[in-house]
Amino acid sequence: MIFSLNLAKPLGRLGYLANLVFFSVVFSAFAWGAHYLMTVKLPESGAHHEGEVAAQTAYATSLTKAKKAAAGKALSAEETAKLKAEATEVGKKKTEEAHHHASATWAPFQIFLLILVAIFFGGYASVATQRRMNDAGLHGALWLSVGHVGIWGVASFISFLPYFIAAGTTLSWLTATSVAGVMILPLLFLGAGKDDSHDAHGH
Template identity: 45%
Template structure:
């Protein structure tokens, strides 16, 4: 069976490749979706709400001030309201960067947390597939341990790729992904192992 959590079930080279590709696509997609939601969708909603509040407050203050200044004179409410609205929009635009920074900083830890969860589950499932492949190839010891380290390195790189890309660090950290893949290869491409048969 290609997909299984049972470590006793052997896994062929093709089966491991299928697992690797499938897990990479699934968890890469989940990481990109969660990171985009936490760094764009949610902050954007918070930014809009905050800017609306700032604009409304500035607009109300400007309108009240204009109304007080026109005391005893003819007050053009429509014109004053339009001017107050422009004041409100200007106030919101002035604080845009500050509002944006605050909203992004608020959700950033949650974005990282979801990437960590993605990396852990990805690495866990990949390690299971790798161990099944090692069992099929009758490999054990240090070589398998190193391969598991490679699986975690590769899974972590793929899961954190949205974060790395966002900060322009993908190329700098790509060595981790390639190194992880290189450490996995000896187990991934190993042939079927021969069990010792001591007949009595």
Template identity: 45%
Template sequence: MSFSLDLTKPLGRLGLAINTVVLGAVFYGVSLGSYQYMSHALPESQARQMEAVAKAGLVDKAVGKAKTAAKGKAFDENAARVQAEAALAPELKKEEGKYLAEAVEGWAPFAIFLLILSAIFFSGFLSVYVQRRANDGGLKGLWIFTNHLGAWALASYVAFYPFLAAHDLRNAWAPAFIGGLVLLLPVLFAGEGHHDHDHDHGDGQDHGHVH
């Protein structure tokens, strides 16, 4: 019941704390895996392909020039290809960073998009649990919005943590995480059992009508 998405079910302080930690671990893992894949695995694979294509083109060009220079004499193409690859190795080495940078730049929007999705789903699930906790604590009115705002801030920071860590922005955005926790404190420490009490009170009124 603790992990239920049913807003009518109450949720205690411990339940909210456990759900927040579990959701944080799950969506941090999702964000980390997707970001690593889109920022490292895919770009590195694409960079290797780009390098291979460029190398083949340069080697073929060098071999063609060598063959033309031979002017009908005995020409060992395999030896010329090996020699061309050795001669082009330093130049290709310098271009490795260029290919990787281009690949990373190309996949960057998709990496950010996946982090946004992770933040949205994390925020949505956490908001459900915050609302259940607010219902159980008897919290009402527009002030509940600040509790949800705290949930969104915390969830967004956790979901984007891999990106922030990769760009040394963790400390710069840490206030969002801290602020989110602070905004969650009222709903976290609200009383318990108000939800059940309201139902009991309603049952009592019904019995009065029967009599």
């Protein structure tokens, strides 16, 4: 069976690759969903409302002052349009300020969710890694260290990729992740194992 949490079940090279691809797609989707929720959806929902309120308040205040200054005379269409444009700018600035403040507020929750994604991703991928090593006969402390450290490094990078991209630190972390990727490469090539002939059929 390709997808299983039973360490006693063998896992060949193709099955291991299928596990890595599947988990990468699934948990990457969770990571990007969490990132979008905490950096776009939630901050913007409140920011737009505050911006609209600020624009309406600014327009009402400016309109009152303009009417007093006009000494009871009706305002021209140009003057009214100018007041609306100024109020719109006030609303935009307020929206940006509110969005920035909300993003800072939700940032810790984003990190928390991404940590959860990384833990589950790394956990499932680690089980698959151990099954692959068991099936290939790759035992010993060295293989355990290399295999599990490598897969946790890759899983963590994929889980935090949305955050790295937003922070502009992707290349910095990519170097370390490349090393982690190299650490798990032997599992895709060494030790054919007894399950390789069945991987393509999912047995």
